[in-house]
Amino acid sequence: MLKYKDLKKSENGLPTWDSMIPVVLHLALQQPAWKGRELKKAAADSLDMSDELRNLTYEKAKHNYPSIEYRAGWALSCLKLAGLIEYPKRGICETTSFGKELYEKYGDKLDEKILKNQPKYIEHKKLLEERKKRGNASSNLGELDIEVSENIEEIIHEQIQNYNQIVATELLEKIIQSEPVFFEHLVKDLLVAMGYKGEHGSAIVTTASRDGGIDGIINQDPLGTSTVYFQAKRYNHGNTVQRQDIEAFYGALSRIRANRGVFITTSRFSKAADETARGFSIVLIDGIMLTDLMLQYNVGVRSKKNYVLYDIDEDFFEEH
Numbered sequence: 001m002l003k004y005k006d007l008k009k010s011e012n013g014l015p016t017w018d019s020m021i022p023v024v025l026h027l028a029l030q031q032p033a034w035k036g037r038e039l040k041k042a043a044a045d046s047l048d049m050s051d052e053l054r055n056l057t058y059e060k061a062k063h064n065y066p067s068i069e070y071r072a073g074w075a076l077s078c079l080k081l082a083g084l085i086e087y088p089k090r091g092i093c094e095t096t097s098f099g100k101e102l103y104e105k106y107g108d109k110l111d112e113k114i115l116k117n118q119p120k121y122i123e124h125k126k127l128l129e130e131r132k133k134r135g136n137a138s139s140n141l142g143e144l145d146i147e148v149s150e151n152i153e154e155i156i157h158e159q160i161q162n163y164n165q166i167v168a169t170e171l172l173e174k175i176i177q178s179e180p181v182f183f184e185h186l187v188k189d190l191l192v193a194m195g196y197k198g199e200h201g202s203a204i205v206t207t208a209s210r211d212g213g214i215d216g217i218i219n220q221d222p223l224g225t226s227t228v229y230f231q232a233k234r235y236n237h238g239n240t241v242q243r244q245d246i247e248a249f250y251g252a253l254s255r256i257r258a259n260r261g262v263f264i265t266t267s268r269f270s271k272a273a274d275e276t277a278r279g280f281s282i283v284l285i286d287g288i289m290l291t292d293l294m295l296q297y298n299v300g301v302r303s304k305k306n307y308v309l310y311d312i313d314e315d316f317f318e319e320h
Helices: 018-028 036-045 067-081 097-109 112-116 119-135 152-176 180-193 243-255 271-280 287-296 314-319
Strands: 085-089 092-095 202-205 216-219 227-233 261-265 282-285
Touching (some): 018 092, 067 085, 067 119, 097 112, 112 119, 119 152, 119 287, 152 287, 180 202, 180 216, 180 227, 227 243, 243 261, 243 271, 261 287
Parallel strands (some): 261 282
Antiparallel strands (some): 085 092, 216 227
16 A cells, blocks of 8 residues: 555645555545545545645635645546546445456556556547537646636636536536437437427427337427427447438438438437438537537536626726
């Protein structure tokens, strides 16, 4: 078991977050499940640091949460992204069989570089980079130490955007692990939240044995004069939607003389599928756009915290 003297340290004498990776995983393996907060505290307590270092907090923090527990938290997050730790229930974390396997292989030599070369982490990073390209977000993610400046509004916006993109990427992983029928209901709920159902309309998921290639129907009014049909494909990342999938959906729409279709997938569309959909006037929504919309319309997520950023009201001082 690694101790304080064995770990790489930052300028203030605290172990760096990446040196906490094997410490956190070693402790996680000691019992079947942990509360995340308790695991971070246990990891910090296990190092035999001086009380001064153990209780050290960030100078600008408005609470007394120890810095070393923050660093254990970053290590825990990295282990989760690489698939060594999972959260089967809210707030409860467990070591995966893959986590046990990697610890047996590397032990205390397990580090950030090894984790970032694991398939799940690579896929996470790939999706995150693609998401950033679409949103023009900064890729500078790490331990945050934001100083007040003239650009504080831009800095806060950027960090919130980066955080939400990480949430959206993890949200997509959770959807992929769900059952296909759950995904169909999720798509229906999203389209309703986007306003497609209308005030007195209806929204249904079709019976699997009778869907005929159409997973759901949304009527904007009681008479069904304006109807949207959708197909929902819960695919893994490597399973790209192809042209023939779009053609099959268009065939299903044609049989009922429908002219409004939405095809939603958790993966992505091939170039040929995209071109075919445009020719048929079918709207395509891939995994990244899906989770972006879920955050925008608060489907499957909830607001964690609202912050108010103040500025001087110059008019107030001029009027008084």
